[in-house]
Amino acid sequence: MQPDKLLRVAKWEVTKNAGGVDKRTIVVMALSLVAMGAVAAIAVSGGTGAGMDDGIYRIGVDESSPYYGVAADDRTFDIREPDPTAIERRQQELLYRGSQLQSVPRTAKERAALAELRDSTAQYNDRTLARDDNQTAAFPVSVTLVYEQQSGSSQLDPRGGDSSDGSGSADGSGTSTGGSGDGSDTGGTGGSATSSSGDGGTAGGSGANLGAIGARLTGDVQGGTPSDISPPFPFESLVLAFLYIVPMNFVIQAYGSSMLSERLNRRGELLLVTPASRGDIIGGKTLPYFVGAVGVAALITAALRFGNIAPAGSYVAVLAVVPLVVLFLSATFCGAMFARSFKELTFVTVTITVTLTSYAFVPAIFTDVTPIALISPLTLVVLDLTGQSVGLSSFVFSVTPPLLTGLVLFGLGAGLYREEDMFTQRPIPLKVLDALAGGINSRRSALKMSIILLPLVIVAELAAIAFLFVLDSVSLNVFGTNQSLGIVLVLGVIVVVEELAKSLHVYAGYEHARYERTLRSALGIGALSGLGFFIGEKGLLIARLSDLESLPIGEAALQGATLPAGLPLWVAGLLFLLPLALHTVTAAISSVGASRGRRAYLGGLVLAIVIHFAYNFAVVSTLV
């Protein structure tokens, strides 16, 4: 690869696309973005702008009444001169003289107005008390609320629970308490709300940080009586993760379109006859979108930091976004190499958007709820923005699988970036086989391909764990054993993914006449594929960097990669080698099928899946 050529292609990619959008469109897009930003700002500001219910209740109250201030602070009330005849004429809903209600609510609207005034009075009192110099008198009763995890509790961050600093407080749901407290160590990820009669405020665990951001985002800095307490909803994680994931989806649309347009009408053919290499062309065409996506993430982080919404935001948040950008772009690149038309590309990019957004976004919402959240690098972003430290091991665990997967996908797509594959109109499944076959040139390629594909396997398996762990508590009677539904489903997904990863490239090799169709050859190729997978599978040890094993479902999923402690050496050795035998045998079965055509391959694959599942289930039933 020649960096100068790559940069030239990148420069012209920007110039070319800039020329493809006229100025009017740019203006319309900019105005649309500003409008969206304004609407979002109003939404997160708690609707401080004009509201639809402004002034819907008319209240007769004079300035001497204690309710005057309450009504004045609530925009739903329209303050009028007290007038008993106005009540009769139904021109006022409520009438106060001093602190006494002079009218009897008879209509539904009058009753609603009274209920609203009572709520507003409670909030008015809370705000008044929170401003009082003597907080002990204002809040004589202190309640410390700690949300605990139901199972598998573990701190994401070693410093997560040690956040008592005596300076104000907030709970995980965005509500906060005024008052003074003596601090508390909530030790957890659930967040806490504290109000105490001590002399210092408290903060909860990591949830407290989120609450603080939520408060800043929504303007909700008051509240905190026991009746207001509700379990925390990770609204802030959701908002923060959303902020970072949405721009990526726009970037991949432009990227996919640019890549596919190189293929349509053979426009990219002429680049291939220049001295620039395939790597220069792909790298150059990808670089602007990569820089753009990472740049947007950096801008968002800077805006949150200097807008004082997430003052703790740092370069860690930007670095954590990099593997996601690589993953999104690489998947889109592959999609653009596979699709035959813009119509097909639309279908592919929607699939990519939904799949990868789910992978990245959903776990990050639960940043402070479960360690599984760490499978998504967006969790690191949320942790960083909320002022929680991100350990190196957590960082490596979170970013490595998507980064490697991205590189593998780029490699597969690059295999098709040549004249004879770029411009063909083969269906997507055949293109996938073409991409896989591109890396095969001898029997030993089977071993190499199984190792190369492992990052894809890891990402798929971690995603399965993340999405199925909620079913951990549902029991299922399977073969007389009482297993959780979550574990059974995760095992099923893992087995299917692994057997496909071991056999699909072998099938592609046979379909492209790279291998000899003999039984001996098929057995040898299968064994090599199984061996490659076994070697690569040890890469799953990366999971030890996380706390996934603290969950039963995580332990079940990772049983192939890690060994229980304290086993005799020979047992440990046996358990270490058994997976090798398993992978070799099952890969050989599907390889023999692949050597005899598509139907035989499917048959062999199903048989391999059944054997693999039985093995995994037996191990899990025994060890977990």
Add this chain to the structure above:
Amino acid sequence: MIDARDIRKEYGGFVAVQGSSFSVDRGEVFGIIGPNGAGKTTTLKMLAGLLEPTSGSAEIAGLDTETAEMRQQLGFLPEESPLYEEMTPISYLKFFADLYDVDPDVAEERMHDTLDELELEHRDRKLGDMSKGMKRKVAIARSLINDPDVLIYDEPASGLDPLTTNYVIEFTEQLAKEGKTIVFSAHNLFHVESICDRVVIMNEGEIVARGDLEQLQAEYGHTRYHVYTTVDVPGAAKENGTYERVVESMEAVETTRRQAENRGGDVVDIRTEESSLEEVFLNVAEAGTRGTRYVEEDAE
């Protein structure tokens, strides 16, 4: 300058080109002709390094066709003109000049000179708004932006109107006179005949004939004799006060002379006409691939 040794290309089970060998000398214009699907474009793309031969090898100026050094010396013009339609001709040519490491000042001068020669107007117009002929001229200018020694042109006049076609062919002829080595394919055999020094005829992925035009005519063509007489003879047509009969052998010429004398007339003129390349091509195509006779020795 160009040396193709037994290059073969297979797509799955389909053989697009079966082991072709030929060589092209420096400054030579070499034509490849054949019916659709004969393997011409595949051969040209293998020479340009776009397609990797399944077996065999090709070199240009002693360099493997898949190396960047070789591509630096090559100008390739595909059958279609797939341009970036949102760019102007100038920005498009600058982009490729940049990729070929052409000095910006040199590139500027070269692109304007070439576009002047090609008489391309509206250089600030976007390529998407240009006619097919104008786009073709930009594509030709692109193939010359790096001042290549070797040009590989696949149907350079494909789909163009007669006027533009003639212009493109004349321009290509001019390039040949400037010393460029050109490998050229075209459906219009008149163009090939007019500018090519040597020709190979391909059919079903195989070279079935090769040589210069005279050799091909001698092997596959026919010589026609136009015999003009003062009296009518069987098979003759009246032509400007004389009678013309077209025959294909000297024996038939003698027979016609005797027939004219028997009727009190005489032969006033005999003219010969050689087969066109088109006729040669049709004869070769009719002969099929069986019993292929090469005019010259196979390239080593």
